[in-house]
Amino acid sequence: MNQIIHVRVGHLKDAANFFEDRLGMPVEDVMLKENEMCLRIKADDATEILLSEQHNRRQTSQIVILTSDCLENYCRLKARGVCFKKGPAYFDRGLCAVFSDPFGNDYTLLEERTYSEI
Amino acid sequence: MKLVKELSNKNKIVVENTCEAAYSQENAACTLKFVFKGSEECSLGKRKLSIYPDTFAIFNEGSSFTSRIESITPVNTFSISFSQKFVNDFHQNFCNSPEQLLDGKNVPAAPLFLESLYPFAGDMRFNVLHLKNKIDNGQVDEMLINEYMHHCLLNYYKIYQKEYVEKIDQLSFSKTKTREEILRRLTLAKEFISSNYNQKITLEDIANQACLSVNHLLRTFKEAYQQSPYQFLMQVRLTRAKNLLQTTAYPLHEIVSLIGFECTSSFIRLFKTTYHVTPLKFRKSSLN
Structure with missing residues (x-):
């Protein structure tokens, strides 16, 4: 089942520009409630991000996007002008890099690696 | 089939798939060599380094x-x-803080590494597999390839730290020079075991290769690697057996013979004790 991450942004139009033009991720308009316009983004195979200008309890500013190749996505996004807060770095679960959107939310690109044998 | 890809900064990648090759080479640049299938035998002076899929050489x-x-x-x-400039730039970045780099403070050029076999595992394995996959698919983005190569060097520095620098500290001799010399000889012992794992080798053979007495070898080997030469030999044999189980259809008795075991049942017992699964169940789960 897909995981849905709720993220608050300042302006949907600016957010759409960032996700589409800078990250190269298609966005889709959706109505969350009667009066709440949102943008839906398919971040990875198991994650959807819902961007909204309105505040709600489920929102987070720390988003994890799974990738099969962190270095490839890091280079691709850097070439598109994305500034990384933290370049690719190793930790016990694998390799990750962190960038922010214009509204201060942090996105962690995570390539999970299994180091144990058998 | 041989593919050579040279980047504009003189970094180079060579992929080869062959049954027969023999060449001598004066290495123009620092090189990491990997084998994904089969084995390659390199001679460095009198030393023989056999590279298998679980090891790499520098x-x-x-x-x-x-x-x-x-x-x-x-x-x-x-x-x-790696071109010399790439290695030196990496070394400067690795050894200096961002502030020191901005101050223009230089550290000495990259050191000469201990030319030997190292375990091909962990992040080095993941990154090299990604890079190989990109090269196999005709990737031409130099920025991406250089990023992978930067990370391969980073991974190598960590492996070097773990396999060499930390091991020196584990030896109980007081003089640094003695510890370095002992570890250099122990490295020869490990190389000999890794390259002759399928032969009948004795402790005397290993000690002769390392220019150590048998007693000295046993004591210092255990100090540095927390296992005896025999335990290391068994570990190498089991790792190679795992690779053969995963990548070939050879019957078990043939694999047992290829890795230097004489008795199939004692191999199965050792495999099960170590990995908590029988060789055939392991092969079956690998296929799935």
Whole structure:
């Protein structure tokens, strides 16, 4: 089942520009409630991000996007002008890099690696 | 089939799939050599380094070695050569803080690495597999390839720290020079075991290769690696057996013979004790 991450942004139009033009991720308009316009983004195979200008309890500013190749996505996004807060770095679960959107939310690109044998 | 990809900064990648090869090489750049299938035998002076899929070798710039491949089935090799400038830039970045780099403070040029076999596992394995995959698919983005190569060097520095620098500290001799010399000789012992794992080798053979007495070898080997030479030999045999179980259809008794075991039942017992699964169940789960 897909995981849905709720993220608050300042302006949907600016957010759409960032996700589409800078990250190269298609966005889709959706109505969350009667009066709440949102943008839906398919971040990875198991994650959807819902961007909204309105505040709600489920929102987070720390988003994890799974990738099969962190270095490839890091280079691709850097070439598109994305500034990384933290370049690719190793930790016990694998390799990750962190960038922010214009509204201060942090996105962690995570390539999970299994180091144990058998 | 041989593919050579040279980047504009003189970094180079060579992929080869061959049953037969023999060449001598004066290494123009620091090189990491990997084998994904089969084995490649390199000679460095009198030393023989056999590279298998669970190990990789490093050769420094200016080093001379010969390489030989002789196999019924194709051997798949992969080598990465770093230009001197790339290695020096990396070394500066690795050794200096951002502030020191801005101050223009220089550290000495990159050191000569201990030319030997190292375990091909962990992040090095993940990154090299990604890089190989990109090269196999005709990737031409130099920025991406250089990023992978930067991370391969980073991974190598960590492996070097773990396999060499930390091991020196584990030896109980008071003089640094003595510890370095002992570890250099223990490295020869490990190389000999890894390269002759399928032969009948004795402790005397290993000690002779390392220019140590048997007692000295046993004591210092255990100090540095927390296992005896025999335990290391068994570990190498089991790792190679795992690789053969995963990548070939050879019957078990043939694998047992190829890795230097004489008795199939004692191999099965050791495999099960170590990995908590029988060899055939392991092969079946690998296929799935």
